[in-house]
Amino acid sequence: MDTCEGPPIVSLAPTYPKEKMSAQESCLSLIKYFLFVFNLFFFVLGSLFFCFGIWVLIDKTSFAFFMGLSFMPLQTWAKVLAVSGVLTMTLALLGCLGALKELRCLLGLYFGMLLLLFATQITIGILIYTQRTRLERRVQELVLQTIQGYGANLGDTAAEENWDYTQFQLRCCGWHSPRDWISARMLKGNESEGPLVPCSCYNSTATNDSSSYDKLLSQHMGTADLCTLPAKAPYYREGCAQSLRKWLHNNLISIVAICLGAGLLELSFMTLSIFLCRNLDHVYDRLARYR
Structure with a gap:
């Protein structure tokens, strides 16, 4: 009795050499752990x-908080550090989890945030370069307003x-010269002593007589650290x-080198993340079919 045998079934799935698949798997593993380690560092x-940043802002017994009461830039930088720390941790956490758990959604989100950050930096750089004249004019207006109103509002001294x-x-x-302070309406001072200027204008390194600076400072202890400016005062x-x-x-x-380094680092992470995101599932699907 004859039996009908059909044609042999031929698998249409492509076959890949074991060495090639192993190389691809090793490459992806290297990229995955590279992203994980560097994002863990960040x-x-x-x-x-x-x-x-939080320590400076909330620890009222620390030296940094005491300094922050006198120097507003320290409090401002503390807030900037805290916010940048949160953003850095969020971005790095996406990169760590996306790479370690091989989640394409997190890797895509990580790539998108890096791309947005990179585009923002490029846009800010272009705006600063193209609008530098207008920016300098605006900074000049703000500085001159601060000088003219210096000491007028003791409740807002930031x-x-x-x-x-x-x-x-x-x-x-001053902005152009110390004459900007001399023309300020709040700092006329006593004509016999000289005009008043902030003590930050006083050049304490120009003389070895530190007592002269203490004397000038003590004359106006209650007026936001104002000093008299005699004709021969070192300022x-x-x-x-x-x-x-x-x-x-x-x-x-140095500024250009830092900007280029940050940009190249972001581009490297974007390239690795999108490469891992696009090839991870495809390679593992081929590995499953091969096995």
Whole structure:
């Protein structure tokens, strides 16, 4: 009795050499753990930023909080550190979980947030470059308003303390020159002693006689650290506009290097995450069919 035998069934699934599949699997595993380790590092770094910022803001017994009462920039930087720490931890957590658990949704979200961050940085850089004249004019208006109203409102001194800190760090006085302070309506002072200026204009390193600075400071202890400015007093002669331009010129290479490094790092993480996201499921499907 004859039996009808059909044609042999041929599998249409492609076959891959075992060595090739093993190489692809190893490459994806390397990328996965590379993303995990580096995002874990940034998660720890972000948590340190967040903890330090919160510590400065809420620990009333710490030296940092005591300094923050006098220097508003310290409180401002503490808030910036706390917010940037939260953002860094969130982004790094997405990268860690997405890479370790091989979740395409988290990897896609991680890629999207990095892309948004990168696009925002590029947009801000372009706006600063194209609108630098208008930006400088706006900064000048804000600084001159702060100088003209210095000491007028004792309940709101954040802008004044920020500008004092800027003058102290950049070793400058006023925006164009110390004459900006001399023309301020709130700081006329006594003609016999000299005009009043913030003590941040006083160049304490220009003389070895530290008692002269203490004497000037003690004359106006109740008026937001104002000092008299005699004719021969050692004070910063240069305006902060010139000092700021010099600082930017001297640190231009460092600023560009940091920006390029951050951009390249973000591009690398975006490339690795989207590569892992697009190829992970396909490779494992082929591995399942091959086995």
